Amino acid sequence: MAGQRLLMKGTEAIAEAAIRAGCHHFFGYPITPQTEIPEYMSVRLPPLGGTYLQAESEVAAINMLYGAGGAGVRVMTSSSSPGVALMSEGFSYLVGAEVPAVIVNIMRGGPGLGNIAPAQGDYLEMTRGFGHGDMHAIVLAPSTVQEAVDVMGLAFDLADEYRNPVVVIGDGLLGQMMEPVSFPDTEPKVFDKPWATTGKAKSRPRNITNSLYLDADQLEAHVRDLDVKFQRMDVEQRAECWMTDDHPEIVIVAYGTMARIAKTAIRQLRAKGLSVGLYRPITAWPFPSRALEPLVEPTRAFLTVEMSLGQLVQDIRAQVGRRRPVSFYGRAGGVVPTVEEIISQVELLHASLAAA
Amino acid sequence: MTSSALDSTLRLRRVTALIGPYGSGKTELSIGLAQYAAHTLVHPDGPIRRVMLGDLDVLKPYFRSREAGARLLADGVGILAPGGALASSDLPIISAELRGTVGRTDTALVLDVGGDPVGARALGSVSDVLSRVEHDLLLVLNRHRPFMDPLDKVLATAALISGAAQLRITGVVSNTHMMDETTVDDVWWGLELSRQVAAHLGVDVRLLALPDRLLPQLRETAERAGPQGLPPVVTIHRHMMPAFLGGVVFEQTAAPDAFRSLSA
Incomplete structure (x- = not known):
């Protein structure tokens, strides 16, 4: 009986939902109050043939997302406020190179090292374009453990659809509280990714994951293209x-x-x-x-x-x-x-x- | 009642440690058990003169038993946990008084040990003193938690936890629940697995825990316990509640009988 529902912490549920959304690659660095996400991934991913890797820092982790996402696989990281802040440069690279990935921020008290208690002080940081340059990313803010499960699948779909990283934010309470949850039994959506760096076929030119445009006119054209995409994301409003x-x-x-x-x-x-x-x-x-x-x-x-x-x-x-x-x-x-x-x-x- | 028994009905020893993965219910059980012990055991001239709750949870950052400290003090339970600002840290601190308290025969001690094998290492750090006194190491089992079903997964987890604690598990507490959505079917379904686990470990299911509101249904369906009958039944009152479920966290509750043992 009752095999379908589990009693889970928000952090565990987020991790399981990501796996069921087809994310088998996780790179991250532990920080309270979200360490159960990497911990859970470290148990679940290896038997699935996926990758769990504890990076040497958050800076390294976000750049591992750049590589894995560039190769076309579903990939995520998770952290908490100060750790997420460290990822802002790499996040901007993901946007610039149009690499899909999902970043979870379980927010804690700040500024600075702050404390490990729940907070929502990163709202402006996350919503104003988390990273340098003209950029935006969709930010999802679930309110229950079940909704956290539901938005994880959505987050990966939106990331692939727009070729842009997606952020999921929750305060520490959402990460730490336990509630009964159920998981969707649908198969993850599969997106065609002809841009992915999966090895060069003779039939097409090289795929390159890049955000460097030395020519100003070229970069402006690229930023304008991205901006059109950000405006298209307006249809994703949810409340x-x-x-x-x-x-x-x-x-x-x-x-x-x-x-x-x-x-x-x-x-x-x-x-x-x-x-x-x-x-x-x-x-x-x-x-x-x-x-x-x-x-x-x-x-x-x-x-x-x-x-x-x-x-x-x-x-x-x-x-x-x-x-x-x-x-x-x-x-x-x-x-x-x-x-x-x-x-x-x-x-x-x-x-x-x-x-x- | 002898000094080595926490309670004659529950037949728990003076030092009782609760272990098990996150979410099995160790914190709520340890708070209830300590409150219950303070109510039933402490007499000025008796063998047990005080009850202490040791918060050995070095893993979870919120909803820790130390947060119920004021409530526990009011109920006559002392708390062993990092003090001051360190109480709200995520540092793996174990109170220095713990080692001494384990050996005090006038003190009943309930230990809330952090989930999983890493958390159980905290208990392992005092296993030398613990192994010299009569103690119980109870595995709390919630079948609705990830990795706690089927039997082989539970046994693997139990072996890792017991290994990290460097102590032998002496009993199982069946505490299968879904928070406010727990049904009596969940309770029976969990007890079935708890019995299998206990049988494999060569111990008994020492307690069956459930929410107060399910007691009438448990009685109505008591035949499901089979020929071996029910283990001692205890009811738990939830303390670790998010604000939106009941106002201020940790301050509402608790009638002294919030945790009751019932002769089944």
Whole structure:
């Protein structure tokens, strides 16, 4: 019985979901709170004939992705905030050379070495083009262990479809908590990769994985081509609108684990008679503006809640503008806003709207 | 009750260490067991004068038993874990008091050992003192976890863990669960494997753990235990909960009887 569902940590589930999405090659370097991902890969990949390699550093790991992804196989790495930051140069190479790969960032408290507690302080770093040069990458932000499983398959598909690396972000809680999960029984999609460096056939010219363009005009043409691709990615917007059908007075904005805490708060607030809903980005980039837009008019005020001192709120303010007030509540350093804190913030906001 | 027994019903020894892979439920069980022991064993003049919970988990960074420290102190359980800011580190620190505490015959000690063979090495570092006192090393088994089914996988894991701890497993705790989604079928399905594992190790299933709410269904289906009957049954109250499942982490709960042993 019950063979289909497993009780898994977020980190383990992410690793298993990647394997089932056809990723048999992992390069990485351990860091709390995501070390179970490489640990799990080290157990599972060798018997599958895959590659598990603990690199000497994050810089090395991301460049191993460049090689493996360039050869056309599905490949990933995972790390946590400071370790991910080390990968930014290699990440930009992946974008420049159009190499698909998946990078998981289980975020911890920063800046600097910070601590190992859960945080969402890397939102701006991840969504503004994580790396040098004109670049973007799709950023997926799951909220449950099951959703983390679901987005891993999507992440590999999007990476192959756009020939661009894809980022999956989760706060440390998502990585460390355990929940029952099930895995899709579908076979991974197979993409034709005529560009891959798999050995030269006589019938075609050499395939080269490259991001170097010494000629300025050539590089500009390449960057413009990439930009057209980034604009095409806009169709990948994903968001959840929860309890918004009745046009609530206040809409809380949150992503990842923060959105689950917000949902508990919303249930309790609704039981008290307050009118509250949730808008939750699932793609942190492209920012899901199309799902937010219909909420702006009917909502009297927005409250963004984050495990940071205000990052996602910048995207909300950019879109809502002066049409509606957007307030913010956040904790940093690994402190997680509680249900009670959110409730009191909403009650304050509700009182100020009533007084206005 | 003798000084070597943690409890006459559960028949656990003064020093009881819980081992098993991540997610088998060692932390919740060790908290419950320590609270239970503090409630039933500690008497000013009795052989057991205090109960300590040793957090030997050097692997997982969150949801560790040390985080329930305030709650445990209120319930009369002392905690052995890295103190101050080091409590929130991922450094493999084992409290220096541990070695001395193992030998104290007036102290009941429950040890929460980190998952997998690497985590069990922490226990191996005190195996010399542990092997000189009466102790139990219990393998906690959750069949819903990866690599914990079928039998040969569990036995391989058990051998690695026991080898790293340099101690022999003396019993199995059947704790198959799916968090809030656990059904009575899960409990029986897990017990079946726990019995096979225990038989191969030459030990008994020492405890069957399940959520409180499933007790009536367990009683209704008790015939599924077969001729050998049920092992001692304990119920667990969950402490290590994310905020969205129950408000503030670790501070709500726990009636003193949050962990109960029931004569089956």
